[in-house]
Amino acid sequence: MSAPPGEELARLAALHGVATSYQPSPDRTVTASAAAVTRALAALGVDAGTPQAVREALTARERELGERLLPPTVVWWRGSPCEPLAALPEGTVLSVRTEQGPSLDSVERLPLGVHRLTATAPDGRTGTAHLVVAPPRLPSPAGRAYGLLVQLYSLLSRRSWGMGDLGDLGELTAWAGRALGAGFVQVNPLHAAVPGAPTDPSPYRPSSRRFPDPVHLRVEDVPEFAHVDDDGLRRTLLDRAARLREAVLEKGELIDRDAVWELKREALELVARVPLGPGRRAAYCDFLAEQGQALEDHATWCALAEVHGPQWRQWPKALRDPRSAETARARRELLDRVDLHSRLAWLTDTQLTAAQRAAREAGMPVGIVHDLAVGVHPEGADAWAQQEYFAAGMSVGAPPDAFNARGQDWGLPPWRPDRLAASGYAPYRLLLRALFGYAGALRIDHVMGLFRLWWVPQGEPPTEGAYVRYDAEAMLAVLVLEASRAGSLVIGEDLGTVEPGVREALRERGVLGTSVLWFERDWEGDGRPLAPDRWRADCLATATTHDLPSTAARLTGEHVELRDRLGLLTRPVEEERAEAVNDTAEWLGLLTRLGLLAGTGGGGDRASEEAEIQAVHRFLLRTPARMIGVWLPDGVGDRRPQNLPGTWDQYPNWRLPIADATGRPVTLEELAASPRLRALMDVLREPDGAPAPGTAAPADEAAEAGGSDGSDGSGGADGADGADGV
Structure with missing residues (x-):
């Protein structure tokens, strides 16, 4: 890494939201290189190539910030004071042209929306800003909902044309809602892809979101x-x-x-x-x-x-x-x-709307949960049409950490925070409005990107990147505004390394998090599996995701064998197997002590795979999580992950149909008739994860599994700031 930034460059960077250091762990700080900071500033239109240029840019920025009355976008959470307005000089006159059309001479009782604000100070200075008036938070889900998680392309019916389609989605939601009592179905991003030969199958590098x-x-x-x-x-x-x-x-x-x-x-x-x-x-x-x-x-x-x-x-x-x-x-x-x-x-769009309507008519309180990818392909339609909003020569990624020493480059151009703010977040607003038009809820991939993104200069390794901050208050306000207008929920994918304060800010605004069973451990204590009452409530809780092994593969250790066959292990396979066995044993032991599983622990024979998967989901019911998701392939014992991060042509990512334990593809019609899937979904109808017959655990044993101390329990160990599927 090249030299660290000097004092003036660091000051200039801070004024433009470019971080000169980051913390991969609480006890370690890494300084970004001067070259990375300079490249990031250049992508923001700031020349910092020489000491003289840095001084001139610093003087200009300080003068600009000192003279302006208002930032480009102002956020006003309804019911709370608006600090930028309160900070205006006494006697400043305000006028507003509302989103709805009329102009007002007062900011009192403004409707929700994005308005145009003009301020005139007593000294004659004027300023204009986009004023985002948003509700203070999204409402919590009405009661607890459980549902299915599925990659739509993998769900083939006897009417599909070679991959799952929106007709299949409508059938799935109608069946799951009416026959299973499910409250939602979550799917992968359905964004437009970049055509190619072959087309990139990843739904997380779309042409257009x-x-x-x-x-x-x-x-x-x-x-x-x-x-x-x-x-x-x-x-x-x-x-x-x-x-x-x-x-x-x-x-x-x-x-x-x-x-x-x-x-x-x-x-x-x-x-x-x-x-x-x-x-x-x-x-x-x-x-x-x-x-x-x-x-x-x-x-x-x-x-x-x-x-x-x-x-x-x-x-x-x-x-x-x-x-x-x-x-x-x-x-x-x-x-x-x-x-x-x-x-x-x-x-x-019409068929997507029809699928959501079918879900609601089937009694689903949420319906379809759509997925918003973290970015777009640099050669796609959005990158062409919205060039002024993207940072030229930059790619989104993640810095090196304990899970990936080389860092990550996802090949996605980042939005420029300055251009977003100047436009009142217009492209972001229109994107959200379009998606909420047919979504009962929206999952935000890598939701930490609303706060900051790791910018990697083109041609450089991910180690030579720097974090660039976004106005998280404005990004959240626009998100809450558009979701509230649509009556939709928002779920943030907040797995991995998350900087302090992010989860708290999301929770304050009613954005749910994501908790995956295998990562929920007492990371600040003894590292043991986290007892269910210590999980956070404001989350979607699941056993796995599309980027992780299926529950059957994890319970049997087949995920280790797969990575070994593909040469992906970084240490001897014996060590990987031993760690996987110990990890599984700890969780199964906890399930047994809680009375959710019979036949595990104490040297006895293990329960059947199907019983263990059911016990995992009984455990999820014991948590306070507001939403519980079942990975649909888990219902038939599928062993194969839909995506294996770190692979390209070594593994058929994004191209596998749902299959049973033997690898035989299973159709939608067979899923609907599957006793195994039905039995798993019946578990979710049990009151709070009722104990399996004859397996109730003594109260002291349950307490020994992990007491409640009111902690968040929102751990994550799947890699720093990892974007799904990229």
Whole structure:
């Protein structure tokens, strides 16, 4: 690492939110290099390349901050004082142009929203700011809800075209709500992907987070499909779809997203030739008007990518600018393709909305929990259309820590906090508004990114990065505002290393956290499994996630054998096995002492795998967690993780169907009829994790498992600031 920042560079960095050090652990501080800090400042439009430039930039920034009346965006939590307004000089006159239209000469009783505030001080200075008026917090979930976690592509029915789709999602929610009493179904990000050969299968590096991917469409559910003129061609398409489905379900082939999209694109282009009826046409026109410039940009990028390839930085120079005259001309020339991609966005949005409606009609209090990826692909539609908001030459990642000594580079360009603030967080607001339009809840991947992100300069290793801060108050206010408008919940993925104060700030605003059983230990004490009454209440509690071994794999130790076969272990396999056995034994011992599992401990034979998985979920019921999630593959004993971090071509990430313990793919219809899945879900209907018959533990043994001291219990040991699936 190069030299540390000097005093003036450190002062300049602090004034722009660039951190010159970080703490990978409470007892250790690491200083960022001067080069990393300088590169981060350059990405924010600040020249710090020479000592003279640093002094000039420092003087300019101090003068700017000293003279301005208001920051670019001001947050006012309803019911609390607004500190930036209280700090204005006495006699300052305020006026507001509200989001709803009217202008007011007072800030009293402002409606919720993002308004335009003007301040005029007695000395003649004026200032303007975006004023975010947000409710103080999101309401807590009404009662406890349990539900299913699933990667949608992995859930194939007998009607799927080679991968799970929105029709399958609707069926799953209707069944889970009505037959199982489930309150929600959580899915992976359904954002639009960057096309390629092959397409990156990861749902966490999308082309656009604003618009969903039409690959998820159930083609037969599009009304116009039934009116395609050529019956023979329609039958041919369905026959080809059946072959794609059978390849996965009957022949053991991997999910081929590209083949699925090739077939669906062919079908949807035929569908697009069918004229819309008057009502459908009116609905489509409304969608175009609502989405506006953002949809036009997205559809234009899709059309241009078909002609010039998906890497927009290699397009003809003029087309790299979404606002150029040449781009406008190309849009007109490609109008039919632009309209096609606009219509596909509408169709997908329509089916997403229908899936959420089906969930609510099935009695789900939450419905579908959608997933917001932490960023977008640098060559995708969002990065092209919103270039002014992204930090050029930077990538999001994570610094080195105990779990990854080399750090991480996720290849995702970060938003510029200064440009977000200057716009009143416009792209962030519109993104959230679109997602909340069909989400009963939204999971925020790597929610710590609302506070800070590790910026890695292009061409440098992750060790040469620096943290850049965002206005977390504004990011949270916009999030709470949009979620409250939609009546939706928010779940933050806060696993891993989290800086002090973050979880507390999220909890204060009603944002739930994420707790995974295997990481919930007394990290500040003896490291033993955390007793259920010491878990935090404001969270979604689960046994595993898509980035972790299934519960069956962890209980049997098969996750260690998989990593050994792939050469991913960093120490002898015997050590890994021993640690896994001890870890599992500690948890099973606790489950036994709590009376949730029979046949474990004291030298006796272990209970069956199915009984142990049920006991794990009985334990989750004993916690105060407001939401409890069941990884759907756990219901049939699936051994394989959907994603194995640290692999690319060594493992088929994001391409596996749900399978049983033998690896045989299991359809949605078979899942619905599975006695094993039904028995697991029945556990969640038991009152507070009722003890298994004849296994009640004495009170002193339960206390010995870990007493309640009121601590948060929100540990995490899956890697520092790790972004799921990147």
